[in-house]
Amino acid sequence: MRELADILEEVKGTIAEACRKAGRSPDEVTIVGVTKTHGPEVVREAWEAGIRIFGENKVQEAAWKIPESVSGPDWHLIGHLQRNKVRAALELFSTIHSVDSLRLLEQIERVAEETGHRPEILLEVNVSGEASKDGLPPDQVPEVIEAALNARNVTLTGLMTMAPFAPDPETVRPVFARLREYRDKWESEFGIGLPRLSMGMTHDYRVAVEEGATWVRLGTVLFGERPKWKPQPLPEE
Numbered sequence: 001m002r003e004l005a006d007i008l009e010e011v012k013g014t015i016a017e018a019c020r021k022a023g024r025s026p027d028e029v030t031i032v033g034v035t036k037t038h039g040p041e042v043v044r045e046a047w048e049a050g051i052r053i054f055g056e057n058k059v060q061e062a063a064w065k066i067p068e069s070v071s072g073p074d075w076h077l078i079g080h081l082q083r084n085k086v087r088a089a090l091e092l093f094s095t096i097h098s099v100d101s102l103r104l105l106e107q108i109e110r111v112a113e114e115t116g117h118r119p120e121i122l123l124e125v126n127v128s129g130e131a132s133k134d135g136l137p138p139d140q141v142p143e144v145i146e147a148a149l150n151a152r153n154v155t156l157t158g159l160m161t162m163a164p165f166a167p168d169p170e171t172v173r174p175v176f177a178r179l180r181e182y183r184d185k186w187e188s189e190f191g192i193g194l195p196r197l198s199m200g201m202t203h204d205y206r207v208a209v210e211e212g213a214t215w216v217r218l219g220t221v222l223f224g225e226r227p228k229w230k231p232q233p234l235p236e237e
């Protein structure tokens, strides 16, 4: 097994090289360590290696894992959020990358108002139009931006997308480029800043960084193949 610290250096090198090609500063890009299905020991090791933001895709799994890990990380929800789990999600996560409907945004605002949480949110956009992917179709995004700007308890800071898997990541470059173009367009239409672009995973982060990613969500490249997640036993009475 290679040391996580060495792998991390290599990944940072790839990010730096992609930034150089694109005329960006590597400081603009932050790694979100995706620890889904991994245990708390992986979080602890990654924390020691210097990762400060962790991404999980399931509320229930995170509810078990976060208290077992280490205090300090900033936890982000990167997977689809059901409205009946918003309350639990706001207890666990500072940031939700995957706001993918107006009704979900409204529920987050309602619960945040009630509980005093002030989540940061991104809107997940289905740029590629794949039916199987979560995310808002681009033509529905403006009304959700409007609603987010009127909401007093959430802060909209950017956009997220997931590219379809393609053997050659160059194939999905247009997906990342389009998310950046939409961002620029909505920034000027609404007169707001949307500085965060959450895009790029193990397979395609180099291309995503070249196209403007500020948060890359990395699991496999850092932590290896994912074990199958086993639901944890309930704590003993």
Ligand SMILES: *Cc1c(COP(=O)(O)O)cnc(C)c1O
Pocket: 034, 036, 057, 078, 079, 162, 200, 201, 202, 203, 217, 218, 219, 220, 221
């Ligand atoms: C699992 C997951 C990732 C990380 O995927 P890798 O290919 O292992 O890097 C990133 N984003 C989301 C939304 C995920 O669910």
